[in-house]
Amino acid sequence: MSLFRHLLLRRSSAVTLRSFSTSSAQQAATAEPQPPPEELHTRVTSLIRSGNLDAASAMARQSAFSATNRPTVFTCNAIIGAMHRAKRHNEALDLYEFFFNSFKITPNIVSYNFMINAYCDEGCIDAALDVFRKMKADASIKPSLVTYQIITKCMINAGRIEDASDIWFEMLLDSGHTDSSVYNNLTLACSQLGNLDKANEFIDELKIRCPYYHHGVVSATYMNWFLKQGRDKDAMECYKSLLNRKCRMRPETGDVLLEVLLKYGKKTEAWDLFHDMLDNHTPSTFHGVDSDTFTLMVEECLKLGKVDEALATLKKVGTKPDSKPFFLDVDGYCQLISIFCAHDMLSEAENLFQDMYSMSMTPDASTYAILFDTYRRMGRKDDAYMLNNKMAEAELIKNGPTRIEL
Structure with a gap:
């Protein structure tokens, strides 16, 4: 028995798997015809969207007993992911055990990532590493860049910086690819420890391996660390260096920078950046803002009691000829x-x-x-x-x- 399965079975909390009667589920599956996989997926995801995770879990579990209409890996991932987002990590892990080990549905990379994430959030670092090693040993599936993002962040949060560095090196050896989020995790850890020389080494490595990446998220990490130390001049020099690259920023990058600027009272710079992001919003060729962008700026207005400005912000559009309005998602x-x-x-x-x-x-x-x-x-x-x-x-x-x- 593998380590992660052994750990799952040792959990003492009252979980759905242990309370779920196999015989009764088999009877239910026999008594009621199960919907086709596509219809089942639609029903399960509808229950997830409505917040009824218990019903979604029960429906997906019951269908696993069907001889013909078992859930697809996408349906399994949907309910596992929903449990994880709801911070019901034990149930997410037990669903993994139920679908992929007990009923032999074949997991994919998303399944593994959810499992590693759940273990990390539970503080089970060695169990997360065991799953990671299992993935690497499996010839049919390999860790993705998202996997490396999750596991390095987990190691760093646990204070295991050397392990995180080793995994980063494995990423380079195994795939030859780089990922800015992994570098950012390592840069953040080094800067928090006051080891700026090592942090700069990671930045230099990133520049070599990805010369066209504008380092926005990493710059935000540096800025946050400098501002936290009261080194405003260094922070703003870092920010100006980023802007001088004249690169259009994706919303995820711009949002992180907005958070740092607003957090430390750099209001003028934050609003200037917001307007630049609006100017660059030219779908479908380029998306410059997202819902989080507007949420950040509206909330900033409301913190200052500027209700009218908050409502006006929701309607703001870029001033460039090809700029287009942004429409909120759900x-x-x-x-x-x-x-x-x-x-x-x-x-x-x-x-x-x-x-x-x-x-x-x-x-x-x-x-x-x-x-x-x-x-x-x-x-x-x-x-x-x-x-x-x-x-x-x-x-x-x-x-x-x-x-x-x-």
């Missing part, structure tokens, strides 16, 4: 509704909520719950009652308006 709407509710901006939250429905977007369960709790907190029980009914109709709760305490 996650963006849900984040902003949460932010508006936190600032008692209920009418604005309601407007966004209605906009979602008008565009056939479905709010997730947590967004309903936030809006529902805000109604109650502000004494609008009738609206809370109506929203609760909507939640029941959408099958986000099981039994009508039972949450309201009149």
